[in-house]
Amino acid sequence: MTTTKDIVLSASDVVVEFEVRDRILTAIRGISLDFYEGEVLALVGESGSGKSVLTKTFTGMLETNGRIASGKVTYRGQDLTNLKKHKDWDGIRGSKISTIFQDPMTSLDPIKTIGSQITEVIIKHQGKSKAEAKQLAIDYMNKVGIPDAERRFDEFPFQYSGGMRQRIVIAIALACKPDVLICDEPTTALDVTIQAQIIELLKSLQKEYQFTTIFITHDLGVVASIADKVAVMYAGDIVEYGTVEDIFYDPRHPYTWSLLSSLPQLADENGVLFSIPGTPPSLYKEIVGDAFAPRSQYAMAIDFEENVPKFNVTDTHWAKTWLLHPDAPQVDKPELINNLHEKISKKLGKQEGGDHV
Known part of the structure; x- marks a missing residue:
């Protein structure tokens, strides 16, 4: 594939295996894929096709019984397959490659206020003071469409609707200032109207911040409105790859x-x-x-x-x-x-x- 944009993230002949009850399950079967600067690439396929497993190799978040058996993952030239411990991932996970998961309640701490969860990320990844972090957190809340953000800063996740919680998860991802944003079925748990709002929000933020976006979904209808490129996954492999126009029209x-x-x-x-x-x-x-x-x-x-x-x-x-x-x-x-x-x-x-x- 020829393009003038730089490759940010690359998977090269990646094989991922899981040990399950003394048997080996090969979840990813030799995938090679490049992600380019500022592009939105959608990974599509049925549940179980390997979409989430593949992207977990980019952040070192495979389950303990899983491993990259062969191949290589590189981020801007750095070999990520050499990172073994959680502390080794500190400079990559969140700060360079951030993930928005499909269920915001698993991403938010139910006993911490919304504001404190955003500010601690800003302090860690942007090195701001507590006062600066609070103002930035409110700015991010406004940016993702939280009404009356200053008042709602001290509320808890249970006081927010599902759609509003997902907006907060997006705000936290933004606060990391990532280079690559992985959106793992970010609208699946939401009703259709809210889904459309979240998609529009992600599109506008991507346009503003120009991060490389990996959008995981089984819904090709969503892909048409957000993606530049599409990789179709089946049984742990990519079976077709092209621009969104290629995939929809040819x-x-x-x-x-x-x-x-x-x-x-x-x-x-x-x-x-x-x-x-x-x-x-x-x-x-x-x-x-x-x-x-x-x-x-x-x-x-x-x-x-x-x-x-x-x-x-x-x-x-x-x-x-x-x-x-x-x-x-x-x-x-x-x-x-x-x-x-x-x-x-x-x-x-x-x-x-x-x-x-």
């Missing part, structure tokens, strides 16, 4: 076709959605060929026999599917995802029209 992997077909906006008149048949493979076993083949109506014999290399579609777009081999039969993507933008716009137009009736 997807090439059958798994990406299935994810797009599952968009809520494409439900039929009865509200019935396409669902992907079958289940993902066991990660305890070695996977040969295309991991998605047993669930795909487009699978060929070779999909069960040989691992798939990357096939370049354009300079910005590649996919791991034998359908891109010159000798493969010509297969068209499902009719359901043709003219995707037009279909979604039409569906939204009908909904908006219905609201006025």
Whole structure:
């Protein structure tokens, strides 16, 4: 992929293993991926595809039974795979690479005031005095849309709604002044209206601060509005990568076709959605060929026999599917995802029209 932007973070042939009841589970299977300065990259895929596990290698937050078995993670040239102890991560975790998790209640201390939780981060990462930190904390609270921030500074997390708590978690991440911000399904626990507000907030903050953003989600609808690039994950590997336009308008992997077909906006008149048949493979076993083949109506014999290399579609777009081999039969993507933008716009137009009736 050619780009003029600098690579901030890089995963190179990363394999992550977990020891589970005396068995080895390979959660990440040789992923290589670069994250560029100021870009928003979305990691998408079903639950269990490895999205969160991959990003935990960037902050040294794998569970105790997990390890990077091979490969390398580098941040601005520094090899992060050499950092073993929590204190080794102090200069990276939070201050350089910060994470917003999906459930704000697991990120906030229930017995500390909101204000104290933001100020302690500012004091640690920005070296400010207590008085300066308080004023900065109120500024951050205002920036993320907390009404009457000065009064609410001394309140506790239980006094905030779910959406407001997530705004506070974002304020704490901002207070770290990160270079890379990982958003791990940050809207999943919120209702649809609040989700949209949080997405808009993250977009405006990214535009203002220009941090590199890694946005983890299973919702491709969210991706369309926030991402520059998209990496589609399945069974611990990236099966397709491209710009958001590549993935939405010219997807090439059958798994990406299935994810797009599952968009809520494409439900039929009865509200019935396409669902992907079958289940993902066991990660305890070695996977040969295309991991998605047993669930795909487009699978060929070779999909069960040989691992798939990357096939370049354009300079910005590649996919791991034998359908891109010159000798493969010509297969068209499902009719359901043709003219995707037009279909979604039409569906939204009908909904908006219905609201006025």
